[in-house]
Amino acid sequence: MAHEVRGVVAKGKGEPVSVETVLVPDPGPGEALVKVQACGVCHTDLHYREGGINDEFPFLLGHEAAGVVESVGDGVTEVEPGDFVILNWRAVCGQCRACRRGRPWYCFDTHNAKQKMTLADGTELSPALGIGAFVEKTLVAAGQCTKVDPEASPAAAGLLGCGVMAGLGAAINTGGVTRGDSVAVIGCGGVGSAAVAGARLAGAAKIIAVDIDDRKLNWATGLGATHTINSSGTDPVAAIRELTGGFGADVVIDAVGRPETYEQAFFARDLAGTVVLVGVPTPEMKLELPFLEVFGRGGALKSSWYGDCLPSRDFPMLIDLYRQGRLDLDAFVSETIALNDVEAAFTKMHHGDVLRSVVVFE
Known part of the structure; x- marks a missing residue:
């Protein structure tokens, strides 16, 4: 059964983004459905909108995110429903030459969800960095979910998913x-x-x-x-x-x-x-x-x-430091915004007015 949610989509090169109805499938083997709580507005999302990454429009933007696992597919052992997670875009494979040499932070074969999220008319979406998190629910590979302390602020924690971790x-x-x-x-x-x-x-x-x-x-x-x-x-x-x-x-x-x-x-x-x-x-x-x-x-x-990070090692450690008051992740959150404010946030980011605007879902 598909989940009908709202998400921010870039339909064409240089065009303003729009909030669209997105259909998100139930998780298949190795996948997880995540209810997104917060997602930072990163310069990489603007690069996608401008066609600076590739031309696989339309894009479902957003990737610096934290949320709660809603359901998982067959074979998933990393996380379970109810876990508070940060999403990452380098889910390690464990099998490539870097992983076999004990350097998984260099993994050369990271993976994403196999199923596609779509617009209401069936048009397949390309999720930014394999995540696509300017959306109420997103589908990712289970390895893209890193469980952390649920007492952390989602707006701050999600920023470890890209720029702050980098x-x-x-x-x-x-x-x-x-x-x-x-x-x-x-x-x-x-x-x-x-x-x-x-x-x-x-x-x-x-x-x-x-x-x-x-x-x-x-x-x-x-x-x-x-x-x-x-x-x-x-x-x-x-x-x-x-x-x-x-x-x-x-x-x-x-x-x-x-x-x-x-x-x-x-x-x-x-x-x-x-x-x-x-x-x-x-x-x-x-x-x-x-x-x-x-x-x-x-x-x-x-x-x-990506800061040569290993999400399973680094995200929980950094969240613990944040909870201890030794790493001020809250300082990176310049403002919290709604889903339909992403285009305006791009302008603020381009002008250097913010460290991070963060979309927060009710």
Whole structure:
């Protein structure tokens, strides 16, 4: 039996989104039906609407979500009805070469629900990142559900499903930030500010936030930055070096994903330091660096996929830290909105007015 619910759909490239009737099937083998309680408005959803991911319209948008499992299909053992879960878009397979080598956070064969959600006329929907959570109920692979403490706020918890986890993980998992390190984060929107929070959580001694917007620098300060640099009028490489005794930072995180910010990150790190790219470039971008500098500076140049997280390991741990008051996930929730406010939230996000707008379902 199909469940008739409301969801936010992008029907064509660049067109405003609309709230449509969505038909969601009962879960089949290995699937779970989740009643969504909250879902963050992420830049990736805007990329889908703009055709920047692929052209498989219409899209059912939304993916940073938390909710309650309503029912499960045959063979599901990970979760059961009534569990409070965060949805993730990298449900590990357990069988690929990365999983077999004990590195499931790199899983090369993640999976999604097999059945399709549709519009009322039967048109199949492409769920954003295999989730599609701007909807009252969604169908996912059971492995995309991670059970966490049900006392957590759904609006805050759901943000671990993408952007906040990407930033936290870029610092902790990919960058390996540890006690006493100096860290610089270039770009302090949602992901960059989360990287700042991750560096603080890991015990970094000096956390330098870099952006061209003083509002974002203020957000980063609230989440743990010890120093800020407005790079609209200051050379960030020179400023980071000045703040680190002339050496550069141990870890520099590029949360923008442009050639010019990556070059800044590359030259702002100390010898044997680490650069982490977590901002997402576009296909036409090219990077040129002096090859001798790549060799001579040593260290590591890394890309961070979803914060190199393992949801089953990281989500419960981070929710526990949130419940203990050691990780302020609530600070990322700039506003809570209704389902029909998503288009307006895209505009606010584009203008840098919010860290996250979060759709909250009654």
